[in-house]
Amino acid sequence: MNGTGRPLWRRLIGQNVLSALALGIGGYALGHWVGTRITVGMDSQLGTDQNDLAIFMGFVFALLGWLIGLGFLNYPMSRLAGRPPSLREKEEAGPGRYFRLCTDHKVVGLQYFVTVLLFFLIAGLNAMFIRAELLTPNEKLWNANQYLSLVSLHGTMMLMMMSAAILGPFANYFVPIMIGARRMAFPRLESLSFWLVPPAGLILLSAIFLGGFPTGWTGYAPLANEARAGMDAYLFSFALIGLSMTIVGTNMIATVLTMRAPGMTWTRLPIFVWGVICTSILMVLAAPVLFSTLAMVALDRTADTSFFLASAGGSPFLYDNLFWFFGHPEVYILALPGFGIVLEILPVFARKPLWGYRLAVAGMVGVTLLSFMVWQHHLFVSGINSDLRPFYMLTTELISIPTGFIFLNGLGTLWRGHIRFTVPMLFSLAFFSNFLLGGLSGVFLSDVPSDVSTHGSYFVMAHFHYTIMGGLVFAFFAGIYYWLPKMTGLRFNELLAKIHFWGMFVFFNCTFAPLFAAGMLGMPRRVSIYAPRLHGINIFVSISAFLLGLSILVFLVNLVYSMVIARIPAEANPWQSRGLEFQLPTPVPVTNFERTPVIQADPYGYGEPDALPVAALSPSPATVAGAG
Amino acid sequence: MASEAIPGGPAAEPQHGRRLVIAWAVLSAAAVPLVVLVIGPHIPPGSLSAESHDQHEINILLAALATPVLLGIWTSLIYVVTAFRLRGDAIVDGPPLRGQPGLQILWVVATAVVVLSLAVLGTAELLGSSKGAGGGQGPDPLAVPKGAKSALQVQVIGQQWAWTFRYPGYGGVETPQLSLPAGRLVELHVTSLDVSHSFWAIQLGVKADAIPGSDNVAFVTAHHTGSFEIRCAELCGLWHGHMHNTGAVMTPAAFTTWIRGQQVENAPATKTLPPYSKHYFPEPYRRAG
Numbered sequence: 001m002n003g004t005g006r007p008l009w010r011r012l013i014g015q016n017v018l019s020a021l022a023l024g025i026g027g028y029a030l031g032h033w034v035g036t037r038i039t040v041g042m043d044s045q046l047g048t049d050q051n052d053l054a055i056f057m058g059f060v061f062a063l064l065g066w067l068i069g070l071g072f073l074n075y076p077m078s079r080l081a082g083r084p085p086s087l088r089e090k091e092e093a094g095p096g097r098y099f100r101l102c103t104d105h106k107v108v109g110l111q112y113f114v115t116v117l118l119f120f121l122i123a124g125l126n127a128m129f130i131r132a133e134l135l136t137p138n139e140k141l142w143n144a145n146q147y148l149s150l151v152s153l154h155g156t157m158m159l160m161m162m163s164a165a166i167l168g169p170f171a172n173y174f175v176p177i178m179i180g181a182r183r184m185a186f187p188r189l190e191s192l193s194f195w196l197v198p199p200a201g202l203i204l205l206s207a208i209f210l211g212g213f214p215t216g217w218t219g220y221a222p223l224a225n226e227a228r229a230g231m232d233a234y235l236f237s238f239a240l241i242g243l244s245m246t247i248v249g250t251n252m253i254a255t256v257l258t259m260r261a262p263g264m265t266w267t268r269l270p271i272f273v274w275g276v277i278c279t280s281i282l283m284v285l286a287a288p289v290l291f292s293t294l295a296m297v298a299l300d301r302t303a304d305t306s307f308f309l310a311s312a313g314g315s316p317f318l319y320d321n322l323f324w325f326f327g328h329p330e331v332y333i334l335a336l337p338g339f340g341i342v343l344e345i346l347p348v349f350a351r352k353p354l355w356g357y358r359l360a361v362a363g364m365v366g367v368t369l370l371s372f373m374v375w376q377h378h379l380f381v382s383g384i385n386s387d388l389r390p391f392y393m394l395t396t397e398l399i400s401i402p403t404g405f406i407f408l409n410g411l412g413t414l415w416r417g418h419i420r421f422t423v424p425m426l427f428s429l430a431f432f433s434n435f436l437l438g439g440l441s442g443v444f445l446s447d448v449p450s451d452v453s454t455h456g457s458y459f460v461m462a463h464f465h466y467t468i469m470g471g472l473v474f475a476f477f478a479g480i481y482y483w484l485p486k487m488t489g490l491r492f493n494e495l496l497a498k499i500h501f502w503g504m505f506v507f508f509n510c511t512f513a514p515l516f517a518a519g520m521l522g523m524p525r526r527v528s529i530y531a532p533r534l535h536g537i538n539i540f541v542s543i544s545a546f547l548l549g550l551s552i553l554v555f556l557v558n559l560v561y562s563m564v565i566a567r568i569p570a571e572a573n574p575w576q577s578r579g580l581e582f583q584l585p586t587p588v589p590v591t592n593f594e595r596t597p598v599i600q601a602d603p604y605g606y607g608e609p610d611a612l613p614v615a616a617l618s619p620s621p622a623t624v625a626g627a628g
Numbered sequence: 629m630a631s632e633a634i635p636g637g638p639a640a641e642p643q644h645g646r647r648l649v650i651a652w653a654v655l656s657a658a659a660v661p662l663v664v665l666v667i668g669p670h671i672p673p674g675s676l677s678a679e680s681h682d683q684h685e686i687n688i689l690l691a692a693l694a695t696p697v698l699l700g701i702w703t704s705l706i707y708v709v710t711a712f713r714l715r716g717d718a719i720v721d722g723p724p725l726r727g728q729p730g731l732q733i734l735w736v737v738a739t740a741v742v743v744l745s746l747a748v749l750g751t752a753e754l755l756g757s758s759k760g761a762g763g764g765q766g767p768d769p770l771a772v773p774k775g776a777k778s779a780l781q782v783q784v785i786g787q788q789w790a791w792t793f794r795y796p797g798y799g800g801v802e803t804p805q806l807s808l809p810a811g812r813l814v815e816l817h818v819t820s821l822d823v824s825h826s827f828w829a830i831q832l833g834v835k836a837d838a839i840p841g842s843d844n845v846a847f848v849t850a851h852h853t854g855s856f857e858i859r860c861a862e863l864c865g866l867w868h869g870h871m872h873n874t875g876a877v878m879t880p881a882a883f884t885t886w887i888r889g890q891q892v893e894n895a896p897a898t899k900t901l902p903p904y905s906k907h908y909f910p911e912p913y914r915r916a917g
Contacts, residue, residue: 223823310841356727382837383766383844417722418714449761456861522830527869607721
């Protein structure tokens, strides 16, 4: 089926990413033409040189072309035509499946990994450009529009891609394996959720050619209403990610609810899977709000609906409320999978059971519930509902109680353990140190009188970089070093990995710790000119940031060296983990399990002499009956 | 898989818990006074106004409270990774501890007490002692300082990309400079003509978003004469970073002289301004292009 007999050029033709790109570009041209035709002579087009409706039509047709090129319409069209649907995508083998619609969850995991990493590097490069500008207190390197566009692209790209950084690669790959399933509940939707990500990234990057956009990742209206055409790219791409997140969340919840192997009770569920469930609940409830909000801005820009224009009966507060109703759960969409990964990794390298499993679950569920009740703390000085500020102060501070559980779980697991300082363990330990600083600075921001002095400043910026970069990105790398050898069957170079870790840990702290001070001393976010008295801090931070970038480069070198050049095979269970995913052979067979496994214990029974293996992989009829 | 018997009680193992608590207590006892007395005085935003002084104090208080927590986790992390590292090459399992309920309950109660007292403290500070703490409180403030009836009213108008200031008590004169008299309560009404901005008078301890179509009130009483920086703290478009200015706190006499001069100087412009209002709706705009 993989057509090895045919010449290369013939194999490149078909429903794959190349056709998707071609049809996408063609679709854009067609959509833009249609949009231009139907707006001829409309009022909204007078006195402006940009046609937002045509651009949106272009994006919609481009997306349709992209999905047709990949073959997402084959199945529904066959059904509509009354023909038996082709299941060709199931039978793919060989490297070609990574460039096609493939319903194997392990292929989707690796597709996600490469894509997310690529866009992470692009967004990280933007950060380097931003720090280069901030070497001087005046505008030097970039003009105002270029600078703001860089800031906006960095923020939006990071938020978009990092929302999928752990759920995309690791949850897609490992959740079915961890719960003893052969696939996700909705494999075709799983593939769709991935194939929406590359067009979102590319469309966001197209903002560069549409004049950039000046709003940052928050896209505040009414600034978004008056921005140039790059704003359309932001709106469309972020909405696509919202759609993708909704699909991922639905699929994960359905998978964990319905596909668990016999014996996989809720208290045997690996803690990472709990993190994924909580994140998925947040995604399903929050991402549709983002989608609708962005659609409202798009309508404001194309059809003059004025949802957010105060001068025409709308309200800028409406945007703020809707955006942060999504935006605050979003930061926990970023944090919770990180909690899951580090708590999954600590027991393996401390050789002890996860300490306080139920408390950890309670912590994650508590964060999930509370994260929907805190959003107006982003608006403490905005004048909206100011009498409710004590309420939001309370809920925001309450959220540190369940977050604190995770720290107790971590310390309890390490306590009297036999700790091995492998690279995934180092990243997990650093996670706690970083997230601690992020969390404690959050206490300042949640206190209204203190927030008045720090809101909108670099203090906030340092705070969320400590939680997102120090938390999520460190957990992401912990996950990479822990699981990628299983996913690819190849081993990382340990020396380069340790250089990466120490460089990243040291320079991450050198970069962001001084920014707390810069913010308190009066440096607002998203400016390219600042008070000369802050010059020293900024030079130090910029140089640290470049070295931080260099440490990521070491990772990249390691990745290419280990996975492409050296290719040393990894053992099936390199960490002596009890986790079910490590009991399978490497590479993991297409169907994961030969027979449905029967789960006998949780994966944390280190040091328990009578602990059973996590699962019976070829269960006898007696164990099946026993598991109910 | 290799497994080890549970180590034989406290006699065999050093008393890790006690050591850790002592280390933490000693470090905290040393660090908290250091934070309060040495770093504390340098914590912004200073004491130009009653509000900035309150923020300064609460920032010190929060730093003092955060220090033992920070040290508690850091000391524990450093202690566990040094005391409990795997010795030798063979992988040996640790004791299968699954969680002591007593310790978990203690942790939950302790964090809850700290967090709830922080919330009470913050609320008391916001609505009680510091009366809004210089933050924007919307059109109808809940925390109103004493003497608000006779406060000096100043309207702060954000627009792309400058601040202007309107004094309704002085014939509605509008100036590009903000000057305030020392020792007098000032009632700032912050609004915007186009997109959302945020009025940040750094050393004055004032921050209030300027939202089109809304009136955002903040109170401030400057203690003594001096100058303060004004910046925009909400991304408002192309020249957001250039939206900065310097304001002045003057003696009441100097302020009266200054505002009279402004009235005379700006008299022709004042005539063409729209009448003073809590907010202004500009014409619905077209896109900048």
